[in-house]
Amino acid sequence: MHTQKQSIEQLKNIPKVDFLLSHELFRDCNKSLLKNLISKNLQDLRTKIMQNALSPSQIQNTLASLPQTIKTHYDTLTSATLKPVVNASGVVIQTNLGRSVFAQKIIEEITPILTRYNTLEYDLQKGSRSSRYTHTNTLLQALFGAQEFLLVNNNASAVFLILQTFAKDMEVIISRGELVEIGGEFRIPEVMKSAGCILREVGSTNKTHLHDYIESINPKSALIMKAHQSNFTQIGFVKAVDIKEINALCKEKGLIDYYDLGSGYVQDLLNGEKPIAKGIKEPSLKEIFQNPPSLLSFSGDKLFGGPQVGIIAGKKELVDKLKANHLLRALRVDKLTLSVLQATLQAYLHNDYANIPTLHMLSLQPSELKEHAQEFLTTLQSNINNTFSFTLLPLDSLSGGGSLPNIRFESFGIGIRHKIICAMDLESRLRQEFSIITRIEKNYVICDMRTLLDGDKELIINALQNISQNPEDS
Numbered sequence: 159m160h161t162q163k164q165s166i167e168q169l170k171n172i173p174k175v176d177f178l179l180s181h182e183l184f185r186d187c188n189k190s191l192l193k194n195l196i197s198k199n200l201q202d203l204r205t206k207i208m209q210n211a212l213s214p215s216q217i218q219n220t221l222a223s224l225p226q227t228i229k230t231h232y233d234t235l236t237s238a239t240l241k242p243v244v245n246a247s248g249v250v251i252q253t254n255l256g257r258s259v260f261a262q263k264i265i266e267e268i269t270p271i272l273t274r275y276n277t278l279e280y281d282l283q284k285g286s287r288s289s290r291y292t293h294t295n296t297l298l299q300a301l302f303g304a305q306e307f308l309l310v311n312n313n314a315s316a317v318f319l320i321l322q323t324f325a326k327d328m329e330v331i332i333s334r335g336e337l338v339e340i341g342g343e344f345r346i347p348e349v350m351k352s353a354g355c356i357l358r359e360v361g362s363t364n365k366t367h368l369h370d371y372i373e374s375i376n377p378k379s380a381l382i383m384k385a386h387q388s389n390f391t392q393i394g395f396v397k398a399v400d401i402k403e404i405n406a407l408c409k410e411k412g413l414i415d416y417y418d419l420g421s422g423y424v425q426d427l428l429n430g431e432k433p434i435a436k437g438i439k440e441p442s443l444k445e446i447f448q449n450p451p452s453l454l455s456f457s458g459d460k461l462f463g464g465p466q467v468g469i470i471a472g473k474k475e476l477v478d479k480l481k482a483n484h485l486l487r488a489l490r491v492d493k494l495t496l497s498v499l500q501a502t503l504q505a506y507l508h509n510d511y512a513n514i515p516t517l518h519m520l521s522l523q524p525s526e527l528k529e530h531a532q533e534f535l536t537t538l539q540s541n542i543n544n545t546f547s548f549t550l551l552p553l554d555s556l557s558g559g560g561s562l563p564n565i566r567f568e569s570f571g572i573g574i575r576h577k578i579i580c581a582m583d584l585e586s587r588l589r590q591e592f593s594i595i596t597r598i599e600k601n602y603v604i605c606d607m608r609t610l611l612d613g614d615k616e617l618i619i620n621a622l623q624n625i626s627q628n629p630e631d632s
């Protein structure tokens with residue numbers, strides 16, 4: 159151990175901040191961020207020296223590698239953490255992975271709108287201000303019929319805006335079977351509370367009858383809400399009241415009926431295209447719009463396959479009241495959302511499903527997926543050495559995102575095993591080193607073909623080649 163005096167002597171060897179700032183390694187760095195990092199690193203070193211925590215040779219080494227240490231630290235701090243991943247999990251709508259993917263062509267279509275000034279709130283004919291909600295209204299009406307539409311930031315905002323506008327300090331009647339938690343702690347009862355509504359639960363967890371609603375109506379009632387169960391199903395001794403019956407009851411009693419549809423099942427928008435899955439029992443968006451509730455809302459980026467947005471539809475006089483609520487300003491959608499939604503609606507109208515990747519992936523049939531898997535299997539076997547083994551597997555994928563929880567989407571994929579690396583380690587290396595998200599089943603690391611996009615297979619091959627050459631690396 160060296161003495162206090164030696165320590166003070168060592169401190170003299172620590173370079174000045176300005177000296178390090180001008181180091182060649184830092185030529186392209188942001189100087190103010192860099193300065194903070196350098197000061198912090200130097201301060202840490204001083205502290206360690208004063209605490210006698212380092213030997214003279216350790217101090218030498220630390221000083222010699224200081225610029226590189228700081229550069230590595232800088233690179234970590236400034237690197238993008240929002241980056242693309244390969245979704246080989248087979249879950250099509252993954253909130254954690256950004257929900258619906260945008261087609262390249264849609265991005266190309268909207269680029270001129272976003273990189274130029276545009277008609278967001280401007281009427282070229284009149285030369286005056288217009289509303290940002292007009293762009294999609296006509297397209298939405300063409301798709302769903304004569305309703306008035308309004309867009310907000312997401313479906314959670316739609317629920318909040320509707321409850322706050324029509325039921326603040328009043329009662330909202332809802333079935334006990336629909337007091338759902340959507341995920342990310344979004345719970346219907348909590349949203350009601352924060353919108354200032356009084357929750358009036360009716361029925362039981364498994365059964366709610368029309369008379370339960372009727373008996374609960376009182377002078378404080380404002381609205382009857384129906385919430386889609388979205389992410390779970392009830393089977394057995396169950397009963398729920400259809401939105402049509404609720405609609406009729408509300409008409410009779412002078413209340414508002416509101417259906418939070420959650421995802422919004424889209425089969426009928428596909429105009430007779432191949433079915434997205436067998437055994438789906440719920441009514442589709444088009445069916446619901448044939449007999450619409452007074453108000454409804456759904457997410458733009460779940461099954462609908464568009465941008466994050468809350469799509470509200472309803473009677474004109476009700477939607478006008480929503481528009482008049484000053485809260486709308488805080489929930490309003492921007493030009494990015496509107497341009498992607500406009501392009502998505504056009505894709506629906508033109509049966510251009512390749513431009514709605516979520517729908518494309520959901521409607522891939524098992525036979526097509528099996529063929530893709532077989533091709534991929536051959537490519538893998540001829541490109542990766544035999545430290546890996548590959549097996550074609552029948553799989554079930556999920557739609558995800560709190561939609562169609564009980565529906566099996568029959569799929570195919572590749573099961574991957576390595577001679578030395580166990581499935582858990584392989585899964586984590588693919589994820590951490592190559593941003594490839596897989597899942598594990600029966601000791602296989604699984605790549606489900608359904609959610610692979612253009613270019614993903616090449617990334618997977620590249621990652622596996624890399625791992626086969628560095629099996630010990632972690």
Ligand SMILES: *Cc1c(COP(=O)(O)O)cnc(C)c1O
Binds near residue numbers: 314315420559
């Ligand atoms: C997903 C969902 C929401 C919330 O929608 P976001 O788009 O996530 O804001 C609300 N209600 C139901 C029934 C849902 O399924």
